[in-house]
Amino acid sequence: MTQAVKSAKSAPATGSGAVMVLGGGVAGVQAALDLTDLGYYVYLVEKSAAIGGAMAQLDKTFPTNDCSL
Amino acid sequence: MDGYNEGLALTRPIHIDYPQAVPASYYIDPKACLHLTENTCKICVPVCRSRAIDFTQTEKIEELQVGAVVVAPGFGRVPDSTLAKYGYGQHPDVVTSLEFERLLNPSGPYQGQVLTMSDRRHPKRLAFIQCVGSRDLGCDNGYCSSVCCMYAIKEAMVAKEHDPELDITIYYMDMRTQGKDFDAAQKRAESQFGIKFVRAKVADVMPWGKKGLKLTYSTLNGGHHFEPFDMVVLSVGLDSPKDAQAIAQTLDIKLNRYDFCDTSAFTPLNTSREGIFVAGAFQGPKDIPESVTQSSAAAGIASALLKQQRGAGYVVKSYPNERDIKDEEVRIGVFTCHCGINIGGVVNVPSVDQYAGGMENVVYHSESLYSCSQDAQEVIKQKIKEHKLNRVVIAACSPRTHEPLFQETLKDAGLNRSLFEMVNIRDQCSWVHAQEPEAATRKAMDLIRMGVAKARGIKPLAEQTVPVTAKAVVIGGGVAGMTAALTLAEQGFHTTIVEKEAALGGNLLVIKKTILGVDTEKTLKAMIEQVKKTKLITVLTKAELLDVSGFVGNFSSVIRLADGQENTIDHGVIILATGGKEHTPQTVLGKELPASEAIITQRELETRLNAKGKKLPDSVVMVQCAGSRGDDLSYCSKVCCNHAVKNALTLKDKNPKAQVIVLYRDLRTYGYAEEKYREARERGVIFIPYSLDAKPEISKKGKAVEVRFFDPLLGEEVTVNPDLVVLSVGIVPQGTEVLSKLLKVPVTADKFFLEAHVKLRPVEMPVDGVYVCGLAHSPKPLDETVVQAQAAAAKAAMPLVKGMVKVDPIVSHVDKEACIGCGLCVSLCPYKAIQMLTSEDKKKRAETIVASCKACGICASHCPTFAISMGGFTNEQIFSQIEAFGKSIEDKL
Numbered sequence: 001m002t003q004a005v006k007s008a009k010s011a012p013a014t015g016s017g018a019v020m021v022l023g024g025g026v027a028g029v030q031a032a033l034d035l036t037d038l039g040y041y042v043y044l045v046e047k048s049a050a051i052g053g054a055m056a057q058l059d060k061t062f063p064t065n066d067c068s069l
Numbered sequence: 070m071d072g073y074n075e076g077l078a079l080t081r082p083i084h085i086d087y088p089q090a091v092p093a094s095y096y097i098d099p100k101a102c103l104h105l106t107e108n109t110c111k112i113c114v115p116v117c118r119s120r121a122i123d124f125t126q127t128e129k130i131e132e133l134q135v136g137a138v139v140v141a142p143g144f145g146r147v148p149d150s151t152l153a154k155y156g157y158g159q160h161p162d163v164v165t166s167l168e169f170e171r172l173l174n175p176s177g178p179y180q181g182q183v184l185t186m187s188d189r190r191h192p193k194r195l196a197f198i199q200c201v202g203s204r205d206l207g208c209d210n211g212y213c214s215s216v217c218c219m220y221a222i223k224e225a226m227v228a229k230e231h232d233p234e235l236d237i238t239i240y241y242m243d244m245r246t247q248g249k250d251f252d253a254a255q256k257r258a259e260s261q262f263g264i265k266f267v268r269a270k271v272a273d274v275m276p277w278g279k280k281g282l283k284l285t286y287s288t289l290n291g292g293h294h295f296e297p298f299d300m301v302v303l304s305v306g307l308d309s310p311k312d313a314q315a316i317a318q319t320l321d322i323k324l325n326r327y328d329f330c331d332t333s334a335f336t337p338l339n340t341s342r343e344g345i346f347v348a349g350a351f352q353g354p355k356d357i358p359e360s361v362t363q364s365s366a367a368a369g370i371a372s373a374l375l376k377q378q379r380g381a382g383y384v385v386k387s388y389p390n391e392r393d394i395k396d397e398e399v400r401i402g403v404f405t406c407h408c409g410i411n412i413g414g415v416v417n418v419p420s421v422d423q424y425a426g427g428m429e430n431v432v433y434h435s436e437s438l439y440s441c442s443q444d445a446q447e448v449i450k451q452k453i454k455e456h457k458l459n460r461v462v463i464a465a466c467s468p469r470t471h472e473p474l475f476q477e478t479l480k481d482a483g484l485n486r487s488l489f490e491m492v493n494i495r496d497q498c499s500w501v502h503a504q505e506p507e508a509a510t511r512k513a514m515d516l517i518r519m520g521v522a523k524a525r526g527i528k529p530l531a532e533q534t535v536p537v538t539a540k541a542v543v544i545g546g547g548v549a550g551m552t553a554a555l556t557l558a559e560q561g562f563h564t565t566i567v568e569k570e571a572a573l574g575g576n577l578l579v580i581k582k583t584i585l586g587v588d589t590e591k592t593l594k595a596m597i598e599q600v601k602k603t604k605l606i607t608v609l610t611k612a613e614l615l616d617v618s619g620f621v622g623n624f625s626s627v628i629r630l631a632d633g634q635e636n637t638i639d640h641g642v643i644i645l646a647t648g649g650k651e652h653t654p655q656t657v658l659g660k661e662l663p664a665s666e667a668i669i670t671q672r673e674l675e676t677r678l679n680a681k682g683k684k685l686p687d688s689v690v691m692v693q694c695a696g697s698r699g700d701d702l703s704y705c706s707k708v709c710c711n712h713a714v715k716n717a718l719t720l721k722d723k724n725p726k727a728q729v730i731v732l733y734r735d736l737r738t739y740g741y742a743e744e745k746y747r748e749a750r751e752r753g754v755i756f757i758p759y760s761l762d763a764k765p766e767i768s769k770k771g772k773a774v775e776v777r778f779f780d781p782l783l784g785e786e787v788t789v790n791p792d793l794v795v796l797s798v799g800i801v802p803q804g805t806e807v808l809s810k811l812l813k814v815p816v817t818a819d820k821f822f823l824e825a826h827v828k829l830r831p832v833e834m835p836v837d838g839v840y841v842c843g844l845a846h847s848p849k850p851l852d853e854t855v856v857q858a859q860a861a862a863a864k865a866a867m868p869l870v871k872g873m874v875k876v877d878p879i880v881s882h883v884d885k886e887a888c889i890g891c892g893l894c895v896s897l898c899p900y901k902a903i904q905m906l907t908s909e910d911k912k913k914r915a916e917t918i919v920a921s922c923k924a925c926g927i928c929a930s931h932c933p934t935f936a937i938s939m940g941g942f943t944n945e946q947i948f949s950q951i952e953a954f955g956k957s958i959e960d961k962l
Contacts, residue, residue: 016136017381019371022316023141027349027360031139034368037867039379043133050090053143057073057167059174061357061828062223063254
């Protein structure tokens, strides 16, 4: 997830090849990662201080009880 | 207040939410800061040594040029007024499921101890109340949130792991564990963990005695009961985001009546505005795997829209040239990490650091509080240059999570990333020996000595890349296969659809509309036309995949065509969309089914309902889970309840006087389909639950059929003689076993394809370059199939976009001189990654296919002549590690 965050910081993109992802929960982060893997510059916009959203608050996940973080 | 802990704990005004937060920067809570609220204090400004606090900063508005938007704001909270009905806010021991989640968490308010909020005692009896804020017209949430049954089961199981004595009851209306392998988890909760499930509606929760709570509930037979508990957890549903209206207004997109994003079954992620896509819970309540799948799918369709601009402004990180260390003497730097108190609280890091400094070839050593922090990376880079280090040893946490970060730092400093060795003195030392600090310190020294010994022998390894054939093959031409092919073609990649039937369309050919009323017939026709006229798609019907060889980027498939000829196609990726079919049950409700024309399946009923001029039945009994969930099939097929409700409503439309009885176990109309379940009840469809100890009986009486079942409301057995008995029979996968052997990909016990990771890699198979979507993955409705197909296409496009695949240099390497061509390695390799080649001297020699190798090392450990070595883990390196370990024992003797 750092790649997406980093690339948005390092240099501004020009033109309309960039994509904005609104929300940095698991859905937004995954979309941002996949878009960079598909060759697009991403602005990931999150209103709180850290990305991760509600999933970062979970302990384990159903049904395998894997660690959520 | 600590928002991360749901306000159950206190934190400082300047804090970081949790240690793993990204970015790991502290922030000031404006509601708690004395300067921002009272205009006083400001003590942080001079105290911060980095001068990182600047109160003069103000909000800035920036304008960004983008070609597409993916909106993923998540979900909101159910209003407190709804929770108040169950005593929330009045009694501290009534908590929400998210609060309970934090209570269970080791980083939570009581370090993972489950304690009552009122007086911090260990609760003995715990209740979960399901459907709080879901399926509830009282708060205008007429939908099912689709996640609460699962998290309640999970939280109950975790709570039992913390305290096996805990007595837990879950009060529910229907257990909606319809996802892949979810029913199995519920069974486990019941049989292994002893968690009780009670079908009931909870009326209220009141104080009871001095400390307790009294939960009043009514059961199916109308009886009222009450039970005392120490703690009650409300399984709250997912509401729309609080600012949904504002988001919709800003983006100019439409919302549905519940303020979630408005979309349609064939284009589930397209908002009402072109170029704006939606993903995750804002599209409708859903769990993590479905959110992740939607995100990949949204990325795929955004990518199709912008394919002309692909790469515009894309920043590719550049690195300095790699330093040639061939003629240099070995100069090792050892960096030992405190990991906060994780290591430093147990291991005496300063003395370990001193010890490291005394070793041969170690020219630099230091300790740091967090060696993974950004500033520590700068220090490492600087020291590499300053001391001409050519091997770096980091003694810290696990290479599994942090090796890539440090290797990146090496590359930034002009070193080959393989010149790195990580020593795990946390997970394998300080964590497991927390009670023995002195022994742990000695062990950390041992581990570092071994790491340094190995580091002496490390050589730079070249990064390898393999070119990719930028074409795809999709197996299956139903909605999943066609959607995947279209999404790939729209991104500019040639795709071949291999369909075994004569026509495209699959299961949807017999269906006219979805439960929510979307006309599927017209859209399917349009989709088939679109596939046929897309130049980048080749459709092969009556075709069959015979053989696949190769690896990601370089597959070669042999396909038998309609005329019997065999055709070989080269391609880079393959998507499995082989679909499923209606199950033909052998046993129904534990018994053999009588043969009768009056007993049909939901699919047959749908065909009759759609046919013109046919006489429709006046009375129908529908039997859910016929052949599923314990008969021949162990699992739930997810769509049968929707199918039954849809057909019941269509029958009522066409023959309003028809009597319809639905016998069910748990009615699983999750999401918005819940509205149709309500509508069906309002229109007189009778829903009667049955339990496993009183299953309905279907028998034949001459030409007629008879159904006998127990009605819990009447409290007695009822016999009816309907015109038709309609069975909801479930879905089985097709052809997965053959493909599983061809591609070496796994299937579940139920013969569906098994994805690489249930939560985080839901459409990728464990074999690189192979993806899955649709019913071949698990039973699912149309919209979920479309999303999954778009996601599989997005993932499959990634290696095609890059034009090459990178190979980790730790793959195996065969020494041709030493190889005797025995072939043992070829037979042992689980990834088809070693092949036998005949060399010039006509002898057979093994060779690694680097793109397929997963670096497991099985070949190297079995080679009788030691001809195979693993990059970064050569025999010499491992022997030197073992020798270094032995040195300590010698010292002690």
